[in-house]
Amino acid sequence: MDDEQPLFRWSWVESNWNSDSPNSIVNLLEAHVVMSLVPVVLGLLVSLPLGLACVRWRFLYQPTSAVMNVIYALPSLPLFMLLIPQTGLTRMTVIIPLTFYALAVLVPAVVDGMGSVPDHVRQSAVAMGFTPLRRLVQVELPIAVPVVLAGLRVVTVSSISLVSVGALIGQGGLGNLFTDAFQRDFYTPAIAGIVLIVLLALVGDGIVLAAQRLLTPWMRARRAS
Amino acid sequence: MITFDSVTKRYPDGFVAVDDLSLEAETGQITVLVGPSGCGKTTTLRMINRMIDATEGQILLDGSDVRQIDPPTLRRGIGYVIQQAGLFPHRKIVDNVATVPYLLGWEKKKARDRAMELLERVGLDPKMAQRYPFQLSGGQQQRVGVARALAADPPVLLMDEPFSAVDPIVRTSLQEELLRLQAELNKTIVFVTHDIDEAIKLGDKVAVLRVGGKLAQFAAPKTLLSEPADDFVREFLGRDRGIRRLSFVSSSYLKLRTDLTVTSSSAAGPSDDAWLMVVSEDGKPVGWLDRDEPFGTYVHGKDSLRAALDAALLSSSGQAVALDESGRVVGVATRKALDEALSEAADG
Numbered sequence: 285m286d287d288e289q290p291l292f293r294w295s296w297v298e299s300n301w302n303s304d305s306p307n308s309i310v311n312l313l314e315a316h317v318v319m320s321l322v323p324v325v326l327g328l329l330v331s332l333p334l335g336l337a338c339v340r341w342r343f344l345y346q347p348t349s350a351v352m353n354v355i356y357a358l359p360s361l362p363l364f365m366l367l368i369p370q371t372g373l374t375r376m377t378v379i380i381p382l383t384f385y386a387l388a389v390l391v392p393a394v395v396d397g398m399g400s401v402p403d404h405v406r407q408s409a410v411a412m413g414f415t416p417l418r419r420l421v422q423v424e425l426p427i428a429v430p431v432v433l434a435g436l437r438v439v440t441v442s443s444i445s446l447v448s449v450g451a452l453i454g455q456g457g458l459g460n461l462f463t464d465a466f467q468r469d470f471y472t473p474a475i476a477g478i479v480l481i482v483l484l485a486l487v488g489d490g491i492v493l494a495a496q497r498l499l500t501p502w503m504r505a506r507r508a509s
Numbered sequence: 510m511i512t513f514d515s516v517t518k519r520y521p522d523g524f525v526a527v528d529d530l531s532l533e534a535e536t537g538q539i540t541v542l543v544g545p546s547g548c549g550k551t552t553t554l555r556m557i558n559r560m561i562d563a564t565e566g567q568i569l570l571d572g573s574d575v576r577q578i579d580p581p582t583l584r585r586g587i588g589y590v591i592q593q594a595g596l597f598p599h600r601k602i603v604d605n606v607a608t609v610p611y612l613l614g615w616e617k618k619k620a621r622d623r624a625m626e627l628l629e630r631v632g633l634d635p636k637m638a639q640r641y642p643f644q645l646s647g648g649q650q651q652r653v654g655v656a657r658a659l660a661a662d663p664p665v666l667l668m669d670e671p672f673s674a675v676d677p678i679v680r681t682s683l684q685e686e687l688l689r690l691q692a693e694l695n696k697t698i699v700f701v702t703h704d705i706d707e708a709i710k711l712g713d714k715v716a717v718l719r720v721g722g723k724l725a726q727f728a729a730p731k732t733l734l735s736e737p738a739d740d741f742v743r744e745f746l747g748r749d750r751g752i753r754r755l756s757f758v759s760s761s762y763l764k765l766r767t768d769l770t771v772t773s774s775s776a777a778g779p780s781d782d783a784w785l786m787v788v789s790e791d792g793k794p795v796g797w798l799d800r801d802e803p804f805g806t807y808v809h810g811k812d813s814l815r816a817a818l819d820a821a822l823l824s825s826s827g828q829a830v831a832l833d834e835s836g837r838v839v840g841v842a843t844r845k846a847l848d849e850a851l852s853e854a855a856d857g
């Protein structure tokens with residue numbers, strides 16, 4: 285029998301933490317953060333106008349959400365295959381599908397958020413003499429924030445977790461540690477990867493939650509009362 | 510003054526919400542639009558501030574056609590109170606009230622000072638200012654709604670069933686509050702309700718609308734009760750129209766008897782059969798002489814004939830005890846006096 289392998293070896297983590305290799309843990313972490321964050325930010329930027337357009341022109345919503353759902357249902361691997369001819373084995377190949385996944389959650393969140401504005405509130409804003417743009421920015425969007433941010437929390441966490449699939453094309457951020465581990469039948473990198481991804485997800489979720497608390501003191505007042 | 514000149518609202522599908530409506534809401538008065546649901550009363554109200562545009566006819570606000578005024582500008586000059594208050598949940602009470610001043614570009618401090626002043630005016634504790642709408646009761650929210658509508662001191666106030674979502678006791682106090690405010694402010698108010706009692710209580714003039722947006726009658730409440738234009742109005746007014754009309758007749762028409770009161774010290778009365786009211790030394794009513802029976806009072810000249818009649822019905826003697834405004838007995842209204850006043854009221 286071989287020497288009994290310990291499940292986790294700290295020495296590996298130490299020697300790989302910040303080495304010169306592009307596959308050092310710090311480098312992978314950085315890649316992971318970028319590839320998971322960019323789709324969230326892009327998703328938010330695109331879903332706002334798209335969602336608002338769906339609210340304004342209701343007939344857009346059905347086809348938009350149908351397309352989103354189909355994309356969401358597509359496994360990421362064939363999406364990578366479709367994209368590789370255009371984008372190669374780069375981060376973009378991971379970022380683009382994840383952005384679509386983010387949109388699939390965030391567009392309905394924006395639509396539902398706008399729908400959460402009570403009718404009497406919207407009408408009183410009209411009657412007070414708000415212009416449409418000012419009403420959107422000062423009344424409707426602030427009231428929609430809790431629903432949109434609830435969607436953003438889901439997207440942030442799922443995006444951080446989904447990036448690791450990119451390891452299939454060598455762009456998985458911390459996910460690369462999994463393929464490394466499985467190829468060598470050596471579990472330390474996999475465990476380190478899982479722990480770091482979970483921690484990253486918790487931090488990301490915490491940041492969105494903090495933003496929500498900051499942006500919606502009136503919800504806290506409501507909870508407290 | 511708000512003038513409706515043959516105003517019709519027809520929707521593209523052919524549905525007519527308001528049909529050839531002409532009426533005038535006088536400056537400084539409360540004009541109530543009342544009718545069953547589907548009578549177009551809210552549509553009528555919303556055509557004034559152009560939340561809905563009329564398809565035919567003209568609406569004039571102090572002589573100028575509202576269609577000539579850009580809607581946001583028009584609306585900032587017209588207070589609006591909506592059912593359920595429509596407060597902004599994400600803004601503190603003080604900022605809710607200051608909404609229109611902010612829109613008009615007032616300085617923040619000036620707008621907030623004005624808001625605080627109005628909160629007090631509608632009878633709210635200044636401590637409420639820093640709370641959010643969810644922390645207030647329905648009645649308090651509705652008061653904030655009224656304060657918000659008054660914030661920029663608009664000459665015109667539109668009120669769309671503002672008190673129908675609160676319980677009856679709160680509703681009564683809000684109605685009285687509105688009448689008190691109106692006595693101070695003299696706004697031109699257009700008030701929509703489905704409640705005919707509210708219409709009669711608040712309105713200087715009442716427009717009764719029927720389903721299909723047609724005006725059935727436009728008159729002062731008293732006229733409405735005494736001369737309903739047709740069966741629809743009669744039915745809508747409901748039962749005891751006659752009794753309710755007495756609310757508009759002053760009790761000062763009652764001839765009082767002053768010989769039916771005795772001071773507590775002088776015990777002997779003029780006759781054995783008559784009911785005599787014992788009055789304390791400071792003029793307050795004590796009770797019937799030698800009879801331990803209930804009695805009813807009303808304030809002579811201030812209360813209506815209906816209140817006097819009510820007081821008489823509460824007295825075992827069938828007589829109402831008349832008081833002055835400080836609560837001192839000024840006389841007794843006998844059945845005969847009531848009878849005479851009632852028949853006079855019936856004659857118009």
